[in-house]
Amino acid sequence: MAGDRAATNLVGRVLAIVAVEIWLMSRSAAATSYVVGGSSGWNTPANGASFYTSWESTYTFYIGDVLVFNFINGQHSVAVVSQSDYNNCNTASPIQIFNNSPEDYTLNTTGPIYFICTHDSHCSQGQKLSVTVSGTNAPPGTYAPPPPPPPYGYSGTGYLYTSGAVVFASMAMYFLVM
Numbered sequence: 001m002a003g004d005r006a007a008t009n010l011v012g013r014v015l016a017i018v019a020v021e022i023w024l025m026s027r028s029a030a031a032t033s034y035v036v037g038g039s040s041g042w043n044t045p046a047n048g049a050s051f052y053t054s055w056e057s058t059y060t061f062y063i064g065d066v067l068v069f070n071f072i073n074g075q076h077s078v079a080v081v082s083q084s085d086y087n088n089c090n091t092a093s094p095i096q097i098f099n100n101s102p103e104d105y106t107l108n109t110t111g112p113i114y115f116i117c118t119h120d121s122h123c124s125q126g127q128k129l130s131v132t133v134s135g136t137n138a139p140p141g142t143y144a145p146p147p148p149p150p151p152y153g154y155s156g157t158g159y160l161y162t163s164g165a166v167v168f169a170s171m172a173m174y175f176l177v178m
């Protein structure tokens, strides 16, 4: 009996540790870096503003994600502007401006955010980006130990799936010894 109880405690402890590990991994996996414009970087696009519109439409952005703006220093800038300044390509009153590439911009507010280049007529030529930021990807409560196990299929990493299997095995053992 005492031995059973010790085994149960041990398995329970292992289970808790694994659950915490998964929670930590999910947190680190939640923040994603996106290279704005892919290999084209932050530039005057050949096909106008639709280039960055279609680039951003392929992603869902969350709080904590990072936009990486790659550009040639002195030729471009990254300016955070109001919606109307974005629409009108008004470069006179940026909220924030960054002149050194690469600019790693962390998305830290939900809702829309607007970026333009302030050099020459680059914005009018289509060097402008707006993204809409959603809330956190992984609500902290989702992974709070102890069980139930986390929702599978949430992350595409094999590592997470493997650990999920470990949790399942641990739980099976836990209930067996109980």
Ligand SMILES: [Cu+2]
Pocket (backbone or CB within 6 Å): 043, 044, 075, 076, 077, 117, 118, 119, 122, 123, 127
């Ligand atoms: Cu520019």
